[in-house]
Amino acid sequence: MCPTPSVRRKARCRRAFSCQERIEPSKKEAAVTQPDYELDVRPIIAKGGEPFGAIMEAVATLAPGQGLRLLAPFKPVPLFHVLGQRGFEPTAREIGNGDWEVTFRPATGEQNSGAEVSAPVQSVDPSTWPEPAVELDNRGLEPPEPMVRTLEGVEALTSGQTLAALLPREPLFLFEELEARGHLWRGSFEPEGHYRILIRRS
Known part of the structure; x- marks a missing residue:
């Protein structure tokens, strides 16, 4: 007996959902496995510059799930707190000559890169x-x-x-x-x- 049109439509729907379920995880996996964005702030600091702006610009360009690989002439402990508030976790290691490599990876799939530095409300004159x-x-x-x-x-x-x-x-x-x-x-x-x-x- 040949399948009725309604049966054939249901079969096509089941195949479509099955394909979608197989494809979506691969998309998520691709987002998570993007290479880390590398930023070397040593030249900026060597010239007497402030690297904070460059770091925040780099963070703002990260794709969902992407990390930041930072090279600095010292262990940037203050940055751990700053980026921690934006959902990143640091992994630091010394690479010689006093230089450090710190990789910041999102603790979740999202991070807040839009926060700005501002002075608190002065409750006392x-x-x-x-x-x-x-x-x-x-x-x-x-x-x-x-x-x-x-x-x-x-x-x-x-x-x-x-x-x-x-x-x-x-x-x-x-x-x-x-x-x-x-x-x-x-x-x-x-x-x-x-x-x-x-x-x-x-």
């Missing part, structure tokens, strides 16, 4: 802040020492005290870390070209 209890000059230090030294100084303060620091460049990584710890800050470039930041401990 900065004009009422006390004079700095500590003043640091970090201009001659190599990364990440300016940030590490500044954070150590802030954590040594008591609540409400302030610290002033001179830095060789605008400390974008530091902004993220201060926000995560709940501290307030204000800062600006000085006429000499360096950056001065005033931080109030929470």
Whole structure:
């Protein structure tokens, strides 16, 4: 007996769904197995530049499931927190001569690359802040020492005290870390070209 038209249509539908089920996993697998995007920030830092912008631009171009392979002249610990907030997990290894290779891979299939660095809402009028209890000059230090030294100084303060620091460049990584710890800050470039930041401990 020949199959009726309705039976033939059902058979075609079953075959179509079966093919779709076989194809879709391969598409997902292809997205996950894309090669990592490689970014070498050593030349930027060697010229005295700030690599944060280049790193964030690279993160913004990543495809779903794609990782970032970063080469830096030091272990970029502050970046672990910054990209961790965007859903990435770091794997770091030293590759010699003080250089590090860090691979950031998404912990899930999605990451938020659109977050921007911004100062928190100043709940206390900065004009009422006390004079700095500590003043640091970090201009001659190599990364990440300016940030590490500044954070150590802030954590040594008591609540409400302030610290002033001179830095060789605008400390974008530091902004993220201060926000995560709940501290307030204000800062600006000085006429000499360096950056001065005033931080109030929470």
